[in-house]
Amino acid sequence: MSDETSAQSTCHRDGYEGKCVFCKIVHKEIDTEFMYCDEELACFKDVKPGAPHHYLVIPTSHVGNCKSLKKEHIPLVEKMVEVGKKMLQQNNFTDLNDIRLGFHWPPFCSIAHLHLHVLAPASQMGFISRMFYRIDSYWFITEIKSLLALNGGQFTPEENFNEKGRTHEDLQASLNSYPMENMVPYLKPDSTYKINVYTFNKTVTHLDRIKRIDALEFLPFQGKVNLKNPENVFCLLEDYGSDPNSIPEEPVHIYFGRWIADGQRELIRSYSVKKRHFIGNTSMDAGLSFIMANHCKVKANDLVFDPFVGTGSLLVACSHFGSYVCGTDIDYNTIHGIGKASRKDQKWRGPDENIRANLRQYGAEKSYIDVLVSDASKTIWRPRELFDAIITDPPYGIRESTRKTGSQKEIIKPAEECGENHVPVSMAYHLSDIFTDLLNFAAKHLVMGGRLVYWLPVYRPEYSEEIIPKHPCLKLISNCEQTLSSHTARRLITMEKLKEFEEKDELAHLMDSKLSPYQGHNSFREKYFSGVTKKIAKEEANNTKNKD
Template identity: 70%
Template sequence: MSSRTYNMALHCSRACRQYLLHLAQDNVEFRLPEIKALLSLRGQPFCPVEDFKEKSPFWLLKNVSEDDVRGIMARTVCAKSVFELWGHGRTHTELQSSLERYPKEDMAPFLQEDSTYKINVYTFNKTLEFQDRIKKIDELEYLPFQGKVNLKHPDHVFCLLEDYGTDPNNIPDEPFHVYFGRWIADGQRELIRSHSVKKRHFIGNTSMDAGLSFIMANHARVKSHDLVYDPFVGTGSLLIACSHFGAYVCGTDIDYNTIHGIGKASRKNQKWRGPDENIRANLRQYGREQFYLDVLVSDASKSIWREGPLFNAIVTDPPYGIRESTRRTGSQKEIIKPSEDFCGESHVPVSMAYHLSDMLSDLLNFAARYLVMGGRLVYWLPIYRPEYREEIVPLHPCLSLISNCEQTLSSHTSRRLITMEKTKEFEASDIMSLLQDSRYSPYRGHNAFREKYFSGITKRSGKDEGKAPTKEDD
């Protein structure tokens, strides 16, 4: 073979390479938007092979490079590991034929005599005895391994993966599908443990769970040197996740005590918050203090920012009114007309009800005005499930809906993680469309989420009776 033909063959076999993603089975709906967002950060589309099953723990990807999959694994909390796929099939015989077709020159660098290796066996939805695992490894003897086995520090790690389906009550004797590949990298599942709210310095009643915070930062495509803002910052869980990916972070909250880290503690056995229990200290705990800009007390219904595109991403968790109130400050415009017997004095309300639908339209308008082009808004939308229709998700002429994933909270309530991308600059004419077009304010019927949440609970008896959705429990 001439060197040119060899190089072309090599190029083709590399381009035709497939990668096997092994995904975690929690937060199943959040996985596809996460992987798509991470691929798009690298300028790559999501290219699954035919017969793609979104709920499966195994996905095959094509048209990506090893660098791309390493880039995804450096950020994902939904995928556990990725392998360069060498072969697969519905049976071990099909796997063998598939492995025999894999280009020998692509295998060769990893099977050298002077290298060491190890083969793992992973079974999904079935536990195998040690002897059965060894037997499965022995059955791979047709693979031309030349190096020595080293279980502790191998140069190369391979894995035989068997998929026994997703029904724990109906586990077949033989797997539905088997895969063999070279391990490339693990994902960032460890972040879920290392950033657990349980071990966090400063927490509140609604601190966002660590795994979901990282998923939100990934859906928002937060990257190094970005400027990220959370208008309902609370204890700053979302700022922690965004700063982990190298973004500069800031936030606002209407609650003076939360912003100043004072007042009643949320931890059991602790009455008052201690000194230095604040958002800056949270970032310090994870070595991210250099990305902390600031947080201030401010009402999200009244923008304090100089007009114009400012933020690369807005990542937030607005209040639903279950564990924290949905209030906004009153203003001069909203002075209640004095009644006859009110001694003629005006009364400026300190705080007023802030309907969810108004809060959401303010949030979308804010994102349209202050996001840079291509910037993303990621937020949670509370849903009363019996009444949910896709049309109630608020839209905006300047923002495109990217994904909408459900996290069930109870039989009748859930919250949906909404990701939108700014695709058009905000113009004065958009205000008219917003007022006239009913698609832009469809959430109104869902305003009474709190009442519906609690009325649903009192109607039912069940394990979650009387329990508000705790985000720590996610």
């Protein structure tokens, strides 16, 4: 046997595919500069970059496209992701929240050799690149989605009969082109089914829902409709965007697919504030409370703290997952459930209206540690790592005032001269100071890897990522917007502790301009009400004009 034949035979035995471009690159038959190479993986720059950093990570042995991946490939995919991130960091790109990793789904992959696209920064990708590497499209899947699918077995997105479109006509065309062999299991004459219609960010009448179901009569269902106990449930979902102040007439996207399983949305109904024993004017609704708890990654036996606890809605959500909960608040009456009630038909709070009673209502009283009257600006805790998660909704000065103990006067009466029932003088607590104190508190008292989740109010015309509070011990994990009005919003900020707290870190916001708090937060109340004032003035002007 010749040396050439022997070499070819050896390469094939090692996973070499003679017609594969990437196999030829790995075996140096095509000249390419490697950024990384070991026995298992190789990494090099994409010849047609879609972002300032665009690398390809490939197995050195031939593996087919991502459709051929199976559960045993999980370690391979995880290492590909690890190498991709490592190469970004070695090339001075460290913001791993602004990257895109994923695979093209066949037939949209140009080379049938598994390759992970690593693009950064994702925020600087052009229009074409954003489309070409679009998250959750049917042509590009992220590495997270791929790994989740692999954990459950081979990934085949057609299996669950899902399609989407921008209009009902697009959806019909998409469904008509759907492979019939994948629909057969749900079209049997002896099967039963029903169709549910859901809308996001818009309410439609029962009659409109029926019209939408009737419009799907082109689907070749042969079974019988069974509304009570169907074998298959199909869902039509219309997405009207995320801005409640600007709801379009027509949906942004329309989705149709087979129902697989329920999430935990029933918790929103069962934990509804309307059904709760103890509530206040600022009680966080159940849906947002559970979202925050999920961002915190709370789990059984975690210790969770809320420094602006109010009526304890966030503690209720965290206790559902088995966490031990505690909190503080400066408002004595709220903490102890004293004073006027928030319900329309109730004048005064009852004797057992408090946070403990709320947890008792949901069978979670054992998770309740305690709540204390305390000023968030003056910590009462020993300097040590105490909490697995800190979750809070600080006051913005809209429905709840922002205040702390203290006085503008030069002479303050000593605490030891005050009586037992003394209520300390309070003063304004600026939002910029609230967030500085909150981040310092989290850096001191969170365990390593613990999370801080809080709401940040913003004036939308001034918003940029630079105004998000920063701390040397905390890393920003996510930043999500909830629109409040045309000009205001609040951002759900999730941060994770990655560095041990040092004394110098407490004053980092004074030493480093990049960590300085944004002073514009302090005028949020004025900016919020300026929009309301303008709206009222505009309505009054229109009314006057109509009368004339």
